[in-house]
Amino acid sequence: xxxxxxxxxxxRSALLDAAADLFAKRGFDGTTIDAIAxxxxxxxxxISYHFGGKRGLYGALLSEILTNMAARLEAVRAWDAxxxxxxxxxIAAFREVVRVQPVAPQIMLREVxxxxxxxxxxxxxxxxxxxxxxxxILEQGTREGKFRPVNPVLTQxxxxxxxxxxxxxxTFRKRIVREIGVDAGSMDAEDYIRHWRDMMLGGxxxxxxxxxxxxxxxxxxxxxx
Amino acid sequence: xxxxxxxxxxxRSALLDAAADLFAKRGFDGTTIDAIAxxxxxxxxxISYHFGGKRGLYGALLSEILTNMAARLEAVRAWDAxxxxxxxxxIAAFREVVRVQPVAPQIMLREVxxxxxxxxxxxxxxxxxxxxxxxxILEQGTREGKFRPVNPVLTQxxxxxxxxxxxxxxTFRKRIVREIGVDAGSMDAEDYIRHWRDMMLGGxxxxxxxxxxxxxxxxxxxxxx
DNA sequence: GTCTATAGGCTGATAGAC
DNA sequence: GTCTATCAGCCTATAGAC
Numbered sequence: 380x381x382x383x384x385x386x387x388x389x390x391r392s393a394l395l396d397a398a399a400d401l402f403a404k405r406g407f408d409g410t411t412i413d414a415i416a417x418x419x420x421x422x423x424x425x426i427s428y429h430f431g432g433k434r435g436l437y438g439a440l441l442s443e444i445l446t447n448m449a450a451r452l453e454a455v456r457a458w459d460a461x462x463x464x465x466x467x468x469x470i471a472a473f474r475e476v477v478r479v480q481p482v483a484p485q486i487m488l489r490e491v492x493x494x495x496x497x498x499x500x501x502x503x504x505x506x507x508x509x510x511x512x513x514x515x516i517l518e519q520g521t522r523e524g525k526f527r528p529v530n531p532v533l534t535q536x537x538x539x540x541x542x543x544x545x546x547x548x549x550t551f552r553k554r555i556v557r558e559i560g561v562d563a564g565s566m567d568a569e570d571y572i573r574h575w576r577d578m579m580l581g582g583x584x585x586x587x588x589x590x591x592x593x594x595x596x597x598x599x600x601x602x603x604x
Numbered sequence: 605x606x607x608x609x610x611x612x613x614x615x616r617s618a619l620l621d622a623a624a625d626l627f628a629k630r631g632f633d634g635t636t637i638d639a640i641a642x643x644x645x646x647x648x649x650x651i652s653y654h655f656g657g658k659r660g661l662y663g664a665l666l667s668e669i670l671t672n673m674a675a676r677l678e679a680v681r682a683w684d685a686x687x688x689x690x691x692x693x694x695i696a697a698f699r700e701v702v703r704v705q706p707v708a709p710q711i712m713l714r715e716v717x718x719x720x721x722x723x724x725x726x727x728x729x730x731x732x733x734x735x736x737x738x739x740x741i742l743e744q745g746t747r748e749g750k751f752r753p754v755n756p757v758l759t760q761x762x763x764x765x766x767x768x769x770x771x772x773x774x775t776f777r778k779r780i781v782r783e784i785g786v787d788a789g790s791m792d793a794e795d796y797i798r799h800w801r802d803m804m805l806g807g808x809x810x811x812x813x814x815x816x817x818x819x820x821x822x823x824x825x826x827x828x829x
Numbered sequence: 830g831t832c833t834a835t836a837g838g839c840t841g842a843t844a845g846a847c
Numbered sequence: 848g849t850c851t852a853t854c855a856g857c858c859t860a861t862a863g864a865c
Contacts (some may be wrong), residue, residue: 398786408634422832427860445818478695485717494711494775507780532789533799540769541762555732566759578807598693599683604729637841647850652842
């Protein structure tokens with residue numbers, strides 16, 4: 380039993396790792412400091428010592444995730460390139476963040492659903508960066524005549540939403556495949572990224588496309604209620 | 605003080621309403637039965653009496669939401685129409701559910717992030733219906749040559765994800781507008797629906813479009829890490 | 830920096846009167 | 848069906864020894 384002692388640095392990071400995993404799976408309120416400490420193989424009093432309590436630990440984790448993502452996206456913002464390529468780079472950057480921190484989408488989604496209750500004013504701009512970068516790319520594309528004129532805010536919300544949703548729901552999708560036994564075909568992350576890259580570029584293409592006359596709604600008859 | 609008494613039916617529905625609101629905002633673990641009872645103006649012992657406890661109340665709510673959504677989508681599934689129109693109807697049906705139950709996206713998203721921990725086997729198929737209906741529409745479109753051949757599962761995940769995200773994050777988006785003061789332009793639900801209808805139809809249009817040579821990735825230089 | 834022991838508050842549930 | 852009173856369990860946090 381050689382591996383018994385810890386250096387202080389690893390205590391901090393062990394706690395952050397365990398917290399990331401558990402907060403992602405069960406949310407802030409569903410996670411106990413006991414569970415975190417146990418999973419980190421650390422005494423639970425260490426949470427207060429190093430982070431000032433459960434809330435402090437969560438804040439440190441959230442800040443780390445948002446800072447990391449904002450940094451990656453900043454590179455895309457600063458990149459001087461055609462809008463199509465910058466959009467592809469945006470998607471790739473998002474994917475890269477998830478590769479490094481697989482729990483990021485769950486935690487960010489939970490946070491955003493809760494109205495950003497734990498998001499400190501100081502890191503709110505980092506959160507916003509996720510959206511403004513893409514917005515700038517869309518505006519560039521429209522300005523340069525490469526994209527049809529679209530509402531950049533609505534576009535941005537949808538793309539970020541679909542990306543977050545995919546990565547945040549992996550566990551549930553696996554459960555469905557397991558329990559229902561539907562073969563869902565490929566749900567590989569790289570395929571998903573490529574697929575939505577193409578969908579976005581197609582959806583943003585300057586009209587008229589080969590495609591559709593904008594269809595009339597109506598829909599199936601269904602009694603109001 | 606005439607309005608003091610209740611009939612039993614209204615106690616049940618008052619509890620369901622309060623539970624919907626609070627579970628949506630704060631999640632299952634973040635909501636106390638005290639808070640629910642107080643908001644419903646009902647004695648908290650009634651939760652055990654009518655629903656067998658907190659978990660039972662949540663289950664009843666979740667079941668109600670999923671049943672409602674599955675019913676609406678079933679009409680779209682059964683509708684015999686061209687795939688473009690059926691997809692538009694799918695989106696409209698989703699929007700209609702949200703109009704009737706604005707909390708549905710938050711609750712469903714939370715559930716799905718948690719891996720479906722509270723989703724009973726009995727209602728799991730209802731959950732799945734949300735995805736299979738769209739999948740059928742996409743397959744129809746590809747079969748009929750109206751859509752380009754796409755992976756229906758990936759397409760479906762992205763569309764449902766972007767819809768859920770939009771409606772589940774309204775509170776947070778409003779906070780950002782308020783605190784940062786960015787004028788986000790129109791974030792109206794009907795605009796969003798129309799926008800993504802067009803994006804989907806464009807993204808699914810049979811190639812080649814006017815548009816892009818599929819761009820090469822690369823992206824901005826950024827040190828690995 | 831780490832651990833043990835314990836305080837003190839809150840939570841979900843229910844027994845029993847009406 | 849409804850309400851009051853109550854309880855046992857769990858949770859976060861920390862004082863104090865090492």
